[in-house]
Amino acid sequence: MRGIVSWGTYLPYWRLDRSEIAPVAGQGGGRGSRTVAGFDEDAATMAVESSRRSLRSVGVAPEQLLFATASPAYADKTNATTVHAALQLDPSVAAFDLGASMRSTMGGLLLATRSTVTTVVAAADVRTGLPGSADEANGGDAAATVVIADATPEGPELLAEIVATGSVTSEFLDRWRTPGERRTKVWDDKFTEVQYRPLVATAWRRALDEASVSPDEVALVAVAAPTGRVAARLGGVLGGVQVIDSLESSVGSCGAAHPAMLLASLLEQAGSLEAGSLVALVSAADGADVLILRTTEALSRFRPAVTLSDQIASGAQVPYGRFMQWRGMLAVEPPRRPEPQRMSGSAAARSTGWKFGFVGSQDRETGHVHLPPVRVSEGGGRTDDMAPIAMSDVQGSVVTYTVDRLAYSPSPPIVFAVVDFDGGGRLPVELCDLGPDELSIGSRVEPTFRRLATVDGIANYFWKMRPVRDGAPDEPSDTREA
Amino acid sequence: MGSHGIKDRVAIVGMGCTKFVEHWDKSLDDLIIDAADQCYASAGIDRSSGPDPIDAYWLGTAQGGMSGITLARPLQLQNKPVTRVENFCATGSEALRQAVYAVASGAYDVAMAVGVEKTKDSGYQGLNAAPPPNDGTARTLTAAAMFSMVAPAYGHRYGVDDAEMRNVLAHIARKNHANGARNPRAQFRREVTLETICGSPTVAGSLGVFDCAGVADGAAAAIVCRAEDAHRFTDRPLYVKALSFVAGNGGGLTDPDYDYTTFPEVVATAVDAYEQAGITDPRRDLALAEVHDCFTISELVLLEDLGLAERGEAWRGVLDGVFELDGDLPVNPDGGLKSFGHPVGASGLRMMFEVWLQLRGEATPERQLTTDRTLGLTHNLGGYPGEMVSFVSILGTEPG
Numbered sequence: 001m002r003g004i005v006s007w008g009t010y011l012p013y014w015r016l017d018r019s020e021i022a023p024v025a026g027q028g029g030g031r032g033s034r035t036v037a038g039f040d041e042d043a044a045t046m047a048v049e050s051s052r053r054s055l056r057s058v059g060v061a062p063e064q065l066l067f068a069t070a071s072p073a074y075a076d077k078t079n080a081t082t083v084h085a086a087l088q089l090d091p092s093v094a095a096f097d098l099g100a101s102m103r104s105t106m107g108g109l110l111l112a113t114r115s116t117v118t119t120v121v122a123a124a125d126v127r128t129g130l131p132g133s134a135d136e137a138n139g140g141d142a143a144a145t146v147v148i149a150d151a152t153p154e155g156p157e158l159l160a161e162i163v164a165t166g167s168v169t170s171e172f173l174d175r176w177r178t179p180g181e182r183r184t185k186v187w188d189d190k191f192t193e194v195q196y197r198p199l200v201a202t203a204w205r206r207a208l209d210e211a212s213v214s215p216d217e218v219a220l221v222a223v224a225a226p227t228g229r230v231a232a233r234l235g236g237v238l239g240g241v242q243v244i245d246s247l248e249s250s251v252g253s254c255g256a257a258h259p260a261m262l263l264a265s266l267l268e269q270a271g272s273l274e275a276g277s278l279v280a281l282v283s284a285a286d287g288a289d290v291l292i293l294r295t296t297e298a299l300s301r302f303r304p305a306v307t308l309s310d311q312i313a314s315g316a317q318v319p320y321g322r323f324m325q326w327r328g329m330l331a332v333e334p335p336r337r338p339e340p341q342r343m344s345g346s347a348a349a350r351s352t353g354w355k356f357g358f359v360g361s362q363d364r365e366t367g368h369v370h371l372p373p374v375r376v377s378e379g380g381g382r383t384d385d386m387a388p389i390a391m392s393d394v395q396g397s398v399v400t401y402t403v404d405r406l407a408y409s410p411s412p413p414i415v416f417a418v419v420d421f422d423g424g425g426r427l428p429v430e431l432c433d434l435g436p437d438e439l440s441i442g443s444r445v446e447p448t449f450r451r452l453a454t455v456d457g458i459a460n461y462f463w464k465m466r467p468v469r470d471g472a473p474d475e476p477s478d479t480r481e482a
Numbered sequence: 483m484g485s486h487g488i489k490d491r492v493a494i495v496g497m498g499c500t501k502f503v504e505h506w507d508k509s510l511d512d513l514i515i516d517a518a519d520q521c522y523a524s525a526g527i528d529r530s531s532g533p534d535p536i537d538a539y540w541l542g543t544a545q546g547g548m549s550g551i552t553l554a555r556p557l558q559l560q561n562k563p564v565t566r567v568e569n570f571c572a573t574g575s576e577a578l579r580q581a582v583y584a585v586a587s588g589a590y591d592v593a594m595a596v597g598v599e600k601t602k603d604s605g606y607q608g609l610n611a612a613p614p615p616n617d618g619t620a621r622t623l624t625a626a627a628m629f630s631m632v633a634p635a636y637g638h639r640y641g642v643d644d645a646e647m648r649n650v651l652a653h654i655a656r657k658n659h660a661n662g663a664r665n666p667r668a669q670f671r672r673e674v675t676l677e678t679i680c681g682s683p684t685v686a687g688s689l690g691v692f693d694c695a696g697v698a699d700g701a702a703a704a705i706v707c708r709a710e711d712a713h714r715f716t717d718r719p720l721y722v723k724a725l726s727f728v729a730g731n732g733g734g735l736t737d738p739d740y741d742y743t744t745f746p747e748v749v750a751t752a753v754d755a756y757e758q759a760g761i762t763d764p765r766r767d768l769a770l771a772e773v774h775d776c777f778t779i780s781e782l783v784l785l786e787d788l789g790l791a792e793r794g795e796a797w798r799g800v801l802d803g804v805f806e807l808d809g810d811l812p813v814n815p816d817g818g819l820k821s822f823g824h825p826v827g828a829s830g831l832r833m834m835f836e837v838w839l840q841l842r843g844e845a846t847p848e849r850q851l852t853t854d855r856t857l858g859l860t861h862n863l864g865g866y867p868g869e870m871v872s873f874v875s876i877l878g879t880e881p882g
Binding site: 335336337338340341343344347348350351354355369370371372378379399400401402403404405406407408414416418420424425426427428429430441452460461462 | 604605606607608610612613615616617618619621622623624626627628630631632634635638684685686687731733735736737738740741742868
């Protein structure tokens with residue numbers, strides 16, 4: 001028996017009110033708001049956040065990491081290794097990218113289903129388009145991670161057993177993007193819908209046949225499709241099942257990450273169903289894929305680190321101009337300061353524990369925590385008498401802070417603070433996900449993995465601190481060993 | 483083992499200093515030549531009339547150039563040992579320190595220290611450092627932001643509310659601008675009102691444009707020799723009473739006990755320097771202090787760290803005018819970094835140049851101090867709160 005043992009979702013802090021678009025772009029926009037990744041976020045950083053949450057919820061030792069996104073920071077170089085390093089996974093855990101298409105997440109879920117090892121499927125996307133486009137307004141930035149494993153006596157309980165799958169593959173052109181471009185082009189919505197209807201119907205029937213059930217035995221279904229409109233139409237070919245909200249009005253269509261987001265939403269809602277209920281995820285992308293799951297009693301007891309509904313209810317608005325700036329659609333005069341140099345690949349390779357994992361060193365004799373890690377005890381005396389100490393789940397308090405209006409930043413000003421971590425350790429560090437006037441001495445903050453800047457094509461990842469907010473109550477972990 | 487100092491064994495016998503301004507029309511070489519020529523003349527040395535009597539040279543420049551050749555080429559030095567040194571914003575002081583110790587050691591009879599920086603050719607605002615290749619995790623804040631974190635911490639600890647702190651810092655800026663207005667070599671030569679200072683645009687934290695040092699190009703130089711030889715060059719040498727230097731270990735950045743209301747490296751250099759010079763009450767003994775007012779908040783904290791004011795009390799002294807030109811202990815009578823400007827490698831020597839002028843009675847009459855005290859202090863720092871280098875010198879007109 002194989003199934004889902006945990007999941008985690010991540011919505012970035014920022015929201016764009018879609019009604020702000022048309023007055024500037026002259027078209028586009030709509031109702032509601034979409035989620036917006038900060039200027040310092042990308043698919044990898046968001047996948048780190050959702051994956052941390054998924055791994056924080058249960059004790060599980062991943063053996064494989066599959067990372068799906070249509071907006072990778074790198075080609076040639078694997079992006080999943082960034083996530084792997086930030087999660088401080090064991091080097092023996094294989095990490096693979098799953099292409100850069102809308103179908104890649106569903107591929108990851110199905111590969112994990114057919115695998116025999118504990119697999120973390122992380123999906124994330126940053127969605128945008130030209131100003132005034134449907135993709136810009138209807139897209140949403142998000143990440144979701146699903147952990148799939150065998151049921152074992154010693155392992156975590158299955159929250160949902162995987163009952164059946166069904167797939168159909170079809171080559172046709174409904175949407176496409178040249179690698180490196182920001183704009184996705186689409187053929188014709190009606191054509192898309194007409195193409196997908198029979199594909200979804202076929203995949204759905206195959207999965208139902210494999211599970212030996214009829215549609216009316218499936219309690220809840222989530223449908224992921226290129227747009228919310230197409231998804232709504234495709235629900236009609238499923239035989240009268242109850243389809244959950246597409247998240248489009250509150251989050252947006254999350255591209256490659258959307259199936260994983262909907263699966264998380266489906267499982268959150270299925271927790272209140274009777275144990276043993278059947279639920280299904282249907283995805284329409286270059287064919288159709290279906291995953292039928294049976295909920296377990298453990299699901300009703302499972303609490304995600306942060307629920308999707310809590311995250312949807314939190315966040316703050318970002319003005320449309322700044323949104324365009326963050327997505328590279330609007331060039332704004334930078335501060336008259338030097339831009340950052342590219343990081344050194346070899347220096348970063350020596351520093352993966354600190355740079356990606358936020359692992360400091362703790363003096364074995366005095367307990368003093370050094371951030372970044374050092375080899376010599378404070379004041380000298382002993383060399384290499386340190387133990388690694390993981391800080392990525394440790395909260396802290398602001399000792400003093402400042403707002404730097406002169407320094408270079410991709411999105412000035414820089415909010416910066418000296419932070420004392422609970423249990424020891426101090427770091428002067430950049431803050432994120434807040435306005436310049438939001439901080440005070442004593443403010444509670446927590447680490448978050450970010451992309452500081454990109455120079456020479458190199459995404460420079462490191463940790464920042466963000467305010468601990470009631471809407472996103474990340475529990476500090478009490479296990480600090482690296 | 484111990485810091486013994488070299489009190490009265492070495493004397494400064496000549497000094498020179500260019501204007502510190504935006505020298506759009508002068509190169510690094512021009513600035514070096516101008517400061518060095520003033521310095522030679524001040525020591526009565528005419529290089530055109532015979533062999534160069536300077537035995538060894540030190541060049542302090544943070545980013546002006548690599549190696550001693552940066553000095554040897556423009557001055558066309560012939561087979562001289564020239565060493566380029568760098569120690570953040572204390573680079574100029576470091577150059578002098580090395581020259582003095584070289585003479586004290588007996589290795590050379592006469593040495594020269596030159597400090598220079600051409601900051602304005604970068605095209606950027608503020609000062610900039612080009613870090614070596616690194617893992618990309620180092621902070622990239624401006625110095626203004628790093629020092630701005632001291633103001634709320636100091637206010638919080640000593641019960642100085644934001645409005646009062648703003649007023650105190652404005653008094654420091656007003657004083658240094660008023661002093662700079664009386665100094666023909668200074669970058670900013672206008673007095674500025676408290677109202678203008680308080681209304682200036684914010685740079686970082688609560689610090690505004692008028693809380694920040696001027697960024698200028700400039701050079702300064704000093705010639706040193708054994709004290710017993712000093713009168714061969716000048717009737718009024720300045721004797722080196724103390725030189726103290728500390729390079730912090732960066733511990734303040736990661737030490738939860740550090741509270742951003744003091745600079746421990748500065749305290750350490752002050753204690754050491756007073757001990758070397760035999761000073762027990764600097765507030766009583768010093769005729770003037772030139773301190774590293776890179777930001778107004780820096781000067782406030784330095785007054786306490788250097789023992790010129792009690793802990794938590796410097797702000798009252800500032801408001802009472804203690805450190806004004808006509809106060810009990812004038813601080814930065816030349817305008818300081820604030821209005822004299824801050825060409826990194828030159829600033830430490832510029833501070834000594836003001837002590838040189840004041841104690842010899844050669845400052846412009848509008849700012850010449852009248853005092854019977856014979857000692858001056860210079861304090862030069864580099865880096866940031868928590869991660870700092872600090873230098874203190876005591877210079878005096880009377881040996882023994």
